Amino acid sequence: MSQVSALSAPRRLFVAPVWWAVLALLLLSLMYVAPAGRTYILIDDNLDTELAVPYALMQEGKALDYHPATVVNRLMNGLPRNALRPGLQPLVGLLAVLPPLPAYLLHELLVRLAGLLGLYVLLRRYGLPAAHHAQLCAVLALAWAVLPGYTAYGVSVLGQPWVLWALLNLRAGRSRVSSYLVLMGFACWSSLVLAGVFVLAAAGIWLTWDAYRNRRVAWRPLVGLGVLAGSYLAVEYPLVSSLLNKQFVPHRLEFDYARLSSGGVGAGLVSAARYFLLGQYHASSFLRAAPLLAAGAAVWLLPAGPGRQRLWRKLSVLLGLLAGLALFCGFYPQVVGAVQHALPPLRTFNLSRFHFLTPLAWFGVLVLSLRQLPDRRATWTLVILQLLIGLGMNTEWTLNLRRQLGRLPASEPTYAAFVAPELFRQVRQEIEQRTGQPPATYRVACLGLPPAVATLNDFYALDAYQNNYPLPYKHRFRQLIAGELARSPDLRTYFDAWGNRCYLFSAELGKNFRVAALPERKVQHWRFNTPAFRRMGGRYVLSAVRLARPEQTGLRLFGQYVAPGAYWHLWVYEVKG
Structure with a gap:
């Protein structure tokens, strides 16, 4: 009898509900499969920034070069390497062996698989451990894995169940080695500034409350927090080094929340309601x-x-904490705007990112309620509802579904259309044929399209979308666009009080940073400081719009370019002289 049980154990493991959930996730991921790069991936705050940086690091061989003097020449005319993401993160490693799109898609699949397995093991051990709950746990884990989110940040959100699992294990005195390994892995595969600081803070508060309630300190999970913090210090060495050694003054010191925040109490309440009922898009x-x-x-x-x-x-208690956090996040810009002069560090570090913890907290509300819900049919209805909501609000998945049906909106290009490698290859080749200059010998800037597109096509761009770069560079770049900022108070506030998008601006375009080939756009008047551009090494403006009078700014048309399937109609303007 024992031999029969032993032989059937692997079979039970193979048909365990979690593997059906894994299979379902893999099948759902087939929606991303498309020939020739015609897959849709999130663009805003994702494709327009998160892939270009690790790509540039790998192209220059500087992913693990943390010397204080190292700069990345492809970004912002020599951006300090230690201002960028660490080289030990998996997405950077995948870009070392794969092109950007396959690397991104494989990374996304791995992040979602890690999230699914993490919530499943957490629920099976601590949330819903009864044997008859195995299928429920699997579907809940699938619902967690398909949530919308920015997987370029790794497991910052979807991997949090693993952290809770590890700390609860250590508190119970079990699985010590595996728990420590999980905590080290989370530090390697997540963002310290987006999630890590807040995970550490929340876990510290929980352990403090636990020690007060039980009149004793749980040392093992406290050591686990130390392992997590120490691992972050090792992985995030570029950031830590730049802060401790003051390698450069960050542009974030000029963040001005008083100018960025708009509206009074009503606007704060509306924002708080959105945080409570929907959350924040970066964090799902x-x-x-x-x-x-x-x-x-x-x-x-x-x-x-x-x-x-x-x-x-x-x-x-749980809903009260979530409501309080939503109010804090909703009114955060106004509060910081009022005290930013007295507390300058609040300009540079966003404390409202505690919202990165709320998706797991809301799943905690769901699981806590399902444990006590006496109606099995209602239980399954609510779990399926959560699965459908997560999948239905996952923009990447739904837009790839629409692409498969031939109904992708014209405003949402695929990766191939957005990056348009054939279009930019034409530009590179013609510049080199006519001038003899390879891309490393000149600098470009972009109008009407994200500079990340130029970076992914091996140009060296003066402009970029970066959340950390030297303040003097912001002041120097501002000279290029001062004329357009003077024409638009909205853009002036956008750049001066924030400035992460260090872009070429046009008052006529406003915040339209994605100008499609059709309908064709023409900018009638563009005030551009060409001499300052030339002093920075700038030679060409890659523009998705036609300039009506380029000669007024010291530019001349070098050529215009189109390519089948490209999202852009490209005009290239050259500095005269």
């Missing part, structure tokens, strides 16, 4: 309907008694 924006309905149903259907009172207390 999805409607919190299923957790709220589950909480209401559990409290309503559970018979009156101590169990119902305990559930009500737990849900009240």
Whole structure:
């Protein structure tokens, strides 16, 4: 009998519900498959910034070069290497062996698989450990894995269940080695500034409360936090080194929340409501309907008694914390704007990123409610609802579904159309044929298209979308666009009070940074400081719009370019002289 049980164990493992969830995720991921790069991936704050940096690091062989004097020449005329993401992150490593699109897609799949398995093992051990809950845990894990989010940040959000699993293990005195390895892996595969600091802070608060409640300190999870923090210090060495050694003055010191925030109490309340009901898009924006309905149903259907009172207390505390955090995030720009002169560090570090913890907290509300919900049909309805909400609000997935159906919006280009390698190859080749200059010998800047497109096509760009770069460079670059900033108070505030998008601006285009080939756009008047551009090494302006009077700014048309399937109609202007 024991031999039969031993032989059937692998079979039970193979058909375990989690593997069906993994298979479902793999099938859902087939929606991304397309020939010749015709896959849609998120553009805003993603393709227009997150792939260009590791690509430039790998092209220059500087991913692991942390010397203080090292610069990345392809970015912003020599951006300090230590201002950029660490070279130990998996996405950077994948770009060493794969082209950008396959590297991104494989990384996304790995992040979502890690998220699925993480929530499953957490639920099976601590959330819903009963044997009959295995299928429920698998579907919940799948619902977690398909949430919308920015997977370029690694497991910053979807990997948090692993951190909780590891800390709970250490608190219970089990799985010590694997728990420490998980914490080190999370530090390697997530962002310190976006999630790591807040995971450490939240875990520290939890352990402090736990020590107060139990009148003793749980040392093992405390050591685990030390391992997590130490791993972050090792992985994020570029950032830590630049801060400790003051390698450069960051442009973030000029963030001005008083100018960026708009509206009064009403605007703050609206923003808080969005944080509470939808979350923030970088950290996964999805409607919190299923957790709220589950909480209401559990409290309503559970018979009156101590169990119902305990559930009500737990849900009240958890929902109260989420509501308080939503208010904090909603009013954060206004609060910081009022105190930024007294507390300058608040300009540079965004404390509202505690919202990166809220997706897991909302799944905690959902699981806590489902544990007490007496109606099995209602339980499954709510879990399926959460799965459909997450999938339906996952823009990458839904737009790839529309692409498969031939209904991709014209405003949302595929990767191949956005990067347009054939179009930019024409430009590079013609410049080299006519001038003898390879891309490393001159600098470009972009108008009407993200500079990341130029970087991914091996140009050396003066402009970029960066969340950390030297303040003197911002002041120097401003000379190029001062005339257009003077014409547009909105763009002037956008650049002077924020400036992460260090772009060529046009008052006529406003914040339209993606000007498609059709309909053709023409800028009638463009004030551009060509001498300052030339002093920075600038030679060509790659423009997605036609300039009506380029000669007024000291430019002349070098050529115009089109390519089948490209999102852009490109005009290239050359500095005279």
